Amino acid sequence: xxxxxxxxxxxxxxxxxxxxxxxxxxxxxxxxxxxxxxxxxxxxxxxxxxxxxxxxxxxxxxxxxxxxxxxxxxxxxxxxxxxxxxxxxxxxxxxxxxxxxxxxxxxxxxxxxxxxxxxxxxxxxxxxxxxxxxxxxxxxxxxxxxxxxxxxxxxxxxxxxxxxxxxxxxxxxxxxxxxxxxxxxxxxxxxxxxxxxxxxxxxxxxxxxxxxxxxxxxxxxxxxxxxxxxxxxxxxxxxxxxxxxxxxxxxxxxxxxxxxxxxxxxxxxxxxxxxxxxxxxxxxxxxxxxxxxxxxxxxxxxxxxxxxxxxxxxxxxxxxxxxxxxxxxxxxxxxxxxxxxxxxxxxxxxxxxxxxxxxxxxxxxxxxxxxxxxxxxxxxxxxxxxxxxxxxx
Amino acid sequence: xxxxxxxxxxxxxxxxxxxxxxxxxxxxxxxxxxxxxxxxxxxxxxxxxxxxxxxxxxxxxxxxxxxxxxxxxxxxxxxxxxxxxxxxxxxxxxxxxxxxxxxxxxxxxxxxxxxxxxxxxxxxxxxxxxxxxxxxxxxxxxxxxxxxxxxxxxxxxxxxxxxxxxxxxxxxxxxxxxxxxxxxxxxxxxxxxxxxxxxxxxxxxxxxxxxxxxxxxxxxxxxxxxxxxxxxxxxxxxxxxxxxxxxxxxxxxxxxxxxxxxxxxxxxxxxxxxxxxxxxxxxxxxxxxxxxxxxxxxxxxxxxxxxxxxxxxxxxxxxxxxxxxxxxxxxxxxxxxxxxxxxxxxxxxxxxxxxxxxxxxxxxxxxxxxxxxxxxxxxxxxxxxxxxxxxxxxxxxxxxxx
Numbered sequence: 001x002x003x004x005x006x007x008x009x010x011x012x013x014x015x016x017x018x019x020x021x022x023x024x025x026x027x028x029x030x031x032x033x034x035x036x037x038x039x040x041x042x043x044x045x046x047x048x049x050x051x052x053x054x055x056x057x058x059x060x061x062x063x064x065x066x067x068x069x070x071x072x073x074x075x076x077x078x079x080x081x082x083x084x085x086x087x088x089x090x091x092x093x094x095x096x097x098x099x100x101x102x103x104x105x106x107x108x109x110x111x112x113x114x115x116x117x118x119x120x121x122x123x124x125x126x127x128x129x130x131x132x133x134x135x136x137x138x139x140x141x142x143x144x145x146x147x148x149x150x151x152x153x154x155x156x157x158x159x160x161x162x163x164x165x166x167x168x169x170x171x172x173x174x175x176x177x178x179x180x181x182x183x184x185x186x187x188x189x190x191x192x193x194x195x196x197x198x199x200x201x202x203x204x205x206x207x208x209x210x211x212x213x214x215x216x217x218x219x220x221x222x223x224x225x226x227x228x229x230x231x232x233x234x235x236x237x238x239x240x241x242x243x244x245x246x247x248x249x250x251x252x253x254x255x256x257x258x259x260x261x262x263x264x265x266x267x268x269x270x271x272x273x274x275x276x277x278x279x280x281x282x283x284x285x286x287x288x289x290x291x292x293x294x295x296x297x298x299x300x301x302x303x304x305x306x307x308x309x310x311x312x313x314x315x316x317x318x319x320x321x322x323x324x325x326x327x328x329x330x331x332x333x334x335x336x337x338x339x340x341x342x343x344x345x346x347x348x349x350x351x352x353x354x355x356x357x358x359x360x361x362x363x364x365x366x367x368x369x370x371x372x373x374x375x376x377x378x379x380x381x382x383x384x385x386x387x388x389x390x391x392x393x
Numbered sequence: 394x395x396x397x398x399x400x401x402x403x404x405x406x407x408x409x410x411x412x413x414x415x416x417x418x419x420x421x422x423x424x425x426x427x428x429x430x431x432x433x434x435x436x437x438x439x440x441x442x443x444x445x446x447x448x449x450x451x452x453x454x455x456x457x458x459x460x461x462x463x464x465x466x467x468x469x470x471x472x473x474x475x476x477x478x479x480x481x482x483x484x485x486x487x488x489x490x491x492x493x494x495x496x497x498x499x500x501x502x503x504x505x506x507x508x509x510x511x512x513x514x515x516x517x518x519x520x521x522x523x524x525x526x527x528x529x530x531x532x533x534x535x536x537x538x539x540x541x542x543x544x545x546x547x548x549x550x551x552x553x554x555x556x557x558x559x560x561x562x563x564x565x566x567x568x569x570x571x572x573x574x575x576x577x578x579x580x581x582x583x584x585x586x587x588x589x590x591x592x593x594x595x596x597x598x599x600x601x602x603x604x605x606x607x608x609x610x611x612x613x614x615x616x617x618x619x620x621x622x623x624x625x626x627x628x629x630x631x632x633x634x635x636x637x638x639x640x641x642x643x644x645x646x647x648x649x650x651x652x653x654x655x656x657x658x659x660x661x662x663x664x665x666x667x668x669x670x671x672x673x674x675x676x677x678x679x680x681x682x683x684x685x686x687x688x689x690x691x692x693x694x695x696x697x698x699x700x701x702x703x704x705x706x707x708x709x710x711x712x713x714x715x716x717x718x719x720x721x722x723x724x725x726x727x728x729x730x731x732x733x734x735x736x737x738x739x740x741x742x743x744x745x746x747x748x749x750x751x752x753x754x755x756x757x758x759x760x761x762x763x764x765x766x767x768x769x770x771x772x773x774x775x776x777x778x779x780x781x782x783x784x785x786x787x788x789x790x791x792x793x794x795x
Contacts, residue, residue, distance in 0.1 A: 044524070044525055045481075062481035062482075062764060063481060063496055063525075063764070065762075065764050084764075085760075085761035085762050085763070085764050086482065086761060086764050086765070086766065087764065088481070088482065103473075103482065103484070103766060107767075138472050138473070152471075152472040153472055153473065153474035153475055203471075203472065203474070203475055205471065220468065240430075241432070242432045242436060248433070248457070248467075249467055249468055266467045266468075267433065267457055267467050267468075268457070269457075287457070295459070295523055296458075296463075296467060296523050296524075313463075313523045313524055313525075314459070314522065314523045314524075314525075315525055
């Protein structure tokens with residue numbers, strides 16, 4: 001039975017919350033593209049980041065080498081472009097600090113910019129162990145007070161503090177080895193070693209970390225999304241196919257405060273939504289020329305208002321969708337919202353161990369609890385092979 | 394392209410069967426030397442995942458991209474390394490090259506005049522509208538040939554269905570192994586073509602013979618990596634790898650560029666165009682002013698050659714070789730050009746237009762401007778460090794005129 005720690009007085013607060021926080025099902029509707037006063041801003045697979053404090057959305061256009069900032073209504077409010085050659089990704093810190101990752105040949109660098117986009121400092125990595133010393137990060141993500149640096153090709157992640165000091169490392173390629181089709185791999189490796197390189201070239205297309213410290217990443221050649229929980233449990237979900245809820249080429253991934261998981265699919269040109277139990281809920285987009293359609297979606301972001309931002313190809317810019325969750329029977333609310341409500345009320349926050357099966361409530365036919373077995377999820381779970389050694393320095 | 398349409402017919406039939414039966418689990422190699430999963434590229438009935446928007450023109454090939462190349466790039470665009478051939482940093486150091494260079498716009502001042510780059514010179518202009526790749530603005534047809542630029546796509550060179558000599562419908566045995574990695578097929582089966590290149594049923598020449606061990610390219614023993622990521626002392630024998638070209642590459646290029654081989658007015662290239670005395674030059678050449686090399690360590694991935702063999706076992710042994718050529722090896726189109734893209738005009742492997750390579754374009758500042766990783770133009774090599782500040786054109790690897 002999986003345990004998690006939640007800083008909430010859960011049930012009492014659930015009952016006290018307003019009706020607007022009660023949900024049933026998931027619905028998504030197109031709102032608008034990110035725009036300036038000249039109209040929609042074109043971009044090709046823009047990198048996205050949200051400033052949670054100000055609810056602003058940042059885009060990095062790798063081809064144009066500029067960063068654009070939009071307000072919560074999707075209107076451009078600031079642009080800067082100096083010194084962004086080689087910028088590969090962007091993330092926003094707690095104080096509005098802008099972290100830009102540039103990657104070069106066999107090296108990557110973190111740049112700290114101020115709110116005007118002016119360079120403040122380069123952040124050197126410190127105390128990185130040998131096993132992670134050759135990481136060439138192409139993704140960066142700020143969570144808590146830490147920065148996650150991801151080498152997509154090597155499938156390695158290191159976590160550093162905002163001064164660049166090593167905190168933790170993950171070898172995701174090693175983690176997912178049990179999920180590489182072992183019969184096929186062993187048979188083919190023993191007979192035809194030409195497969196070896198191909199098997200070694202499994203890589204990730206998308207990466208995120210939720211508020212609980214769980215890592216989510218997409219692996220397109222395995223048609224799968226993986227969740228590596230903070231306690232080392234690895235879950236995989238997804239099946240290949242063209243039907244609803246199935247995966248073509250999985251790419252970007254995000255989670256929201258309620259635990260819903262959003263996965264973009266380049267091939268199917270959709271964004272798929274799964275609940276926290278990894279059950280498919282809905283999908284939206286589809287290839288086409290209507291504003292609500294998507295062309296090869298990739299990067300995803302979500303703001304505090306439940307707006308989902310989708311970067312895509314064909315110079316179609318970033319589309320914004322509103323996602324609404326509803327639950328007919330018992331409300332599900334975000335842990336962040338619960339904590340905020342508690343803090344507002346001035347009530348003491350007590351540490352309680354909450355069983356996931358108690359926390360995730362029955363929402364009808366498709367969900368029972370996290371420990372209910374398969375429940376049609378197509379989910380596999382393994383203990384991390386590196387559980388003891390992979391985490392923490 | 395017309396052949397593509399013909400092979401669509403059995404392809405669609407096979408797709409229907411696969412959709413009915415379901416996909417057979419997950420796999421790590423989509424193509425596997427032959428036809429891939431049909432529904433990786435095609436959507437049968439403008440199905441729910443690919444509806445045609447009102448007023449939009451249906452994709453008559455039922456592709457899951459706006460065109461053939463866009464469909465390929467759904468998988469083959471991404472981060473540097475591996476099977477991605479379009480990145481945002483020029484960091485994909487694959488033998489064919491990174492189509493990133495099609496977006497390499499920069500300007501330099503030469504003798505007080507601004508000189509802008511022309512990215513259309515840097516690559517085969519495959520058309521992929523979803524990814525912003527457009528038709529060649531300079532050439533209406535293939536230089537030295539008639540193939541229209543307006544229909545150039547990945548499928549112009551690669552057969553996405555992986556058929557060999559028209560496939561089993563044409564009486565060929567089924568494909569059991571990839572044609573890229575030197576695997577020997579079981580009795581009664583055949584290997585696919587190298588890199589899924591089309592063959593005699595597709596263009597004018599048979600598919601070329603070549604073997605590789607990876608998606609990357611190294612000179613030889615200069616780069617190693619741990620076979621076991623947790624054991625830095627373990628060595629992956631295949632990390633030292635470059636394509637070993639056997640035979641027929643130039644003839645195959647000539648399917649479109651026919652005027653460039655067997656033409657006494659052009660630089661020789663192709664089967665039978667042996668290096669002869671140039672092989673000795675190649676082997677002795679280390680850098681401008683340094684002719685102390687030996688054959689055992691003379692290989693440069695910047696100046697590859699063909700071994701004039703179709704023996705895949707011999708080619709497999711050569712993928713990690715650091716040895717230079719014999720006089721009976723031959724020069725080919727890819728000795729000087731890349732197949733996809735490069736940082737230089739005419740898709741050459743090095744800058745042939747400036748006197749000193751280290752001072753040629755793109756400069757380090759240009760690379761920063763366009764967002765390329767450092768030294769992406771020479772696949773991570775710093776020319777001044779590798780060859781010296783006064784290194785002249787690598788034409789001299791064979792011709793030693795510097």
